[in-house]
Amino acid sequence: MSQLDLLNIVHRPRRLRRTAALRNLVQENTLTVNDLVFPLFVMPGTNNIEEVSSMPGSFRFTIDRAVEECKELYDLGIQAIDLFGIPEQKTEDGSEAYNDNGILQQAIRAIKAAVPELCIMTDVALDPFTPFGHDGLVRDGIILNDETVEVLQKMAVSHAEAGADFVSPSDMMDGRIGAIREALDESGHSDVGILSYAAKYASSFYGPFRDALHSAPQFGDKSTYQMNPANTEEAMKEIELDIIEGADIVMVKPGLAYLDIVWRTKERFDVPVAIYHVSGEYAMVKAAAANGWLDEERVMMESLLCMKRAGADIIFTYYAKEAAKRLR
Numbered sequence: 001m002s003q004l005d006l007l008n009i010v011h012r013p014r015r016l017r018r019t020a021a022l023r024n025l026v027q028e029n030t031l032t033v034n035d036l037v038f039p040l041f042v043m044p045g046t047n048n049i050e051e052v053s054s055m056p057g058s059f060r061f062t063i064d065r066a067v068e069e070c071k072e073l074y075d076l077g078i079q080a081i082d083l084f085g086i087p088e089q090k091t092e093d094g095s096e097a098y099n100d101n102g103i104l105q106q107a108i109r110a111i112k113a114a115v116p117e118l119c120i121m122t123d124v125a126l127d128p129f130t131p132f133g134h135d136g137l138v139r140d141g142i143i144l145n146d147e148t149v150e151v152l153q154k155m156a157v158s159h160a161e162a163g164a165d166f167v168s169p170s171d172m173m174d175g176r177i178g179a180i181r182e183a184l185d186e187s188g189h190s191d192v193g194i195l196s197y198a199a200k201y202a203s204s205f206y207g208p209f210r211d212a213l214h215s216a217p218q219f220g221d222k223s224t225y226q227m228n229p230a231n232t233e234e235a236m237k238e239i240e241l242d243i244i245e246g247a248d249i250v251m252v253k254p255g256l257a258y259l260d261i262v263w264r265t266k267e268r269f270d271v272p273v274a275i276y277h278v279s280g281e282y283a284m285v286k287a288a289a290a291n292g293w294l295d296e297e298r299v300m301m302e303s304l305l306c307m308k309r310a311g312a313d314i315i316f317t318y319y320a321k322e323a324a325k326r327l328r
């Protein structure tokens with residue numbers, strides 16, 4: 001008797017991996033274009049785009065060019081964008097953030113007019129709008145909570161007035177979801193939803209995004225309002241509070257290094273969960289691919305699929321267009 005004859009294996013999981021057809025039949029999770037949200041950076045000016053140096057293949061768009069980009073996204077099957085704006089001017093009171101003719105408000109109107117079916121989500125936070133690069137108002141080096149929330153209420157209402165479908169507060173101030181919900185309802189925008197960046201960590205993976213928006217913090221870091229990467233229970237608390245306050249969708253951010261948080265969120269709560277595949281994650285893949293060290297397309301698709309497997313319903317990614325083309 002050879003040694004092999006001694007193996008009396010009933011369960012052979014490899015049977016289900018023998019052919020592509022079998023592998024497809026038993027596949028548990030699937031990425032679709034419906035899952036993707038494209039983050040879009042808009043800047044002042046006309047007929048111009050600028051590549052973000054630390055995010056090759058990602059651009060800032062003037063509004064007219066952003067409209068063209070949105071048509072292309074929608075034609076590719078991408079049904080939602082998240083808008084980020086670079087204002088004409090930064091002021092200490094962040095008032096450009098709620099200027100009815102501000103960069104985001106103009107962009108929302110132009111995109112809504114051109115591609116009405118596209119879901120427009122908008123970033124609600126002050127970091128690009130003050131010289132400090134922090135997500136809230138600043139006094140004596142402190143990021144103010146309640147004073148900031150009042151500005152965020154105005155910002156969210158002005159986005160809704162311009163035609164936003166959803167606002168996405170990314171600032172991590174306490175109590176802002178309830179306050180924004182109330183402000184939207186009182187101004188007649190009870191149909192405008194809130195996607196809350198509920199568990200947003202103070203992460204070093206955001207570096208390239210701050211280049212893109214010219215919004216790097218001018219002093220200190222964001223650890224007095226964004227979460228400590230060491231914590232999980234705190235994320236559950238943040239998410240629970242935001243759901244109680246009225247969040248329709250909650251987000252965990254960043255992506256791959258935080259999939260355990262996504263999984264716990266999905267297990268524990270019954271609202272849709274979004275994940276943000278952030279700029280640093282994108283930049284790492286781009287850099288490795290440029291060196292010939294990774295297969296960019298395969299790593300991209302695997303990363304996004306793994307986010308689905310972890311429980312994400314919605315994925316914000318700078319790779320949305322490439323993934324959509326691949327999924328066609």
Ligand SMILES: NCC(=O)CCC(=O)O
Binds near residue numbers: 125207209278
């Ligand atoms: N509030 C939005 C972000 O901080 C984005 C971060 C990134 O893509 O790195």
Ligand SMILES: [Mg+2]
Binds near residue numbers: 172174241
């Ligand atoms: Mg919170």
